Amino acid sequence: EAQVTQNPRYLITVTGKKLTVTCSQNMNHEYMSWYRQDPGLGLRQIYYSMNVEVTDKGDVPEGYKVSRKEKRNFPLILESPSPNQTSLYFCASSKQGLRDYGYTFGSGTRLTVV
Amino acid sequence: GDSVTQMEGPVTLSEEAFLTINCTYTATGYPSLFWYVQYPGEGLQLLLKATKADDKGSNKGFEATYRKETTSFHLEKGSVQVSDSAVYFCALNEGGGNKLTFGTGTQLKVEL
Numbered sequence: 001e002a003q004v005t006q007n008p009r010y011l012i013t014v015t016g017k018k019l020t021v022t023c024s025q026n027m028n029h030e031y032m033s034w035y036r037q038d039p040g041l042g043l044r045q046i047y048y049s050m051n052v053e054v055t056d057k058g059d060v061p062e063g064y065k066v067s068r069k070e071k072r073n074f075p076l077i078l079e080s081p082s083p084n085q086t087s088l089y090f091c092a093s094s095k096q097g098l099r100d101y102g103y104t105f106g107s108g109t110r111l112t113v114v
Numbered sequence: 115g116d117s118v119t120q121m122e123g124p125v126t127l128s129e130e131a132f133l134t135i136n137c138t139y140t141a142t143g144y145p146s147l148f149w150y151v152q153y154p155g156e157g158l159q160l161l162l163k164a165t166k167a168d169d170k171g172s173n174k175g176f177e178a179t180y181r182k183e184t185t186s187f188h189l190e191k192g193s194v195q196v197s198d199s200a201v202y203f204c205a206l207n208e209g210g211g212n213k214l215t216f217g218t219g220t221q222l223k224v225e226l
Contacts, residue, residue, distance in 0.1 A: 004157075031212060042118075042203065042218040043158075050212060058213065090157055099146035099165060099210045105157040 002027045004106035006091050012112045013081055021076045021109050023091030031094040032074040036087040049074055081113045116141045116208050120217035127194055127224050135189040135220045137204035145206040147180055147187040152201045194224045
């Protein structure tokens with residue numbers, strides 16, 4: 001089944017403790033992206049990647065890192081999480097030509113930082 | 115910059131009622147437009163899309179027409195069901211870039 005898989009689904013952590021949210025896609029998509037969803041703000045792009053070793057900042061990159069060492073994987077790293085990073089996070093992937101295909105989204109990771 | 119404005123929710127309807135969720139956009143060029151649906155506890159699923167003016171996207175009884183003159187992409191369904199209860203997001207992609215720009219979402223509740 002074609003899908004984007006994120007792990008974990010739920011995570012509670014403490015301020016300052018480094019964490020990684022994994023994302024993997026099995027569709028051989030070039031584009032991958034991370035979004036966060038907050039009430040009243042919709043979805044905002046954190047980082048994106050056009051291909052292996054090519055990443056760039058989205059609208060809200062502060063406090064996050066990403067890497068794209070393999071085409072299928074795009075982990076999101078929070079080096080020192082803070083409570084304002086409590087949110088619902090989505091990984092997404094797409095073929096080249098986002099305007100024709102849109103993104104395929106994972107099921108989400110609900111992160112709570114206390 | 116690009117932006118998407120959706121009507122605020124929640125929208126509460128009785129089963130079999132007609133649904134309209136308004137979406138208008140601001141973009142410098144000719145974006146593609148999308149509707150995504152998010153069921154409780156799940157990720158976003160693509161519901162329908164339109165890539166140029168006057169295109170109509172449709173899926174599962176939902177429709178939306180790309181209106182360039184009014185910069186709108188309103189979502190409609192003739193007869194909603196309880197199973198349509200979800201949050202609906204309008205989004206655009208400008209120029210084939212890497213970003214979908216989303217509206218804030220509209221929650222739909224359908225009651226028996």
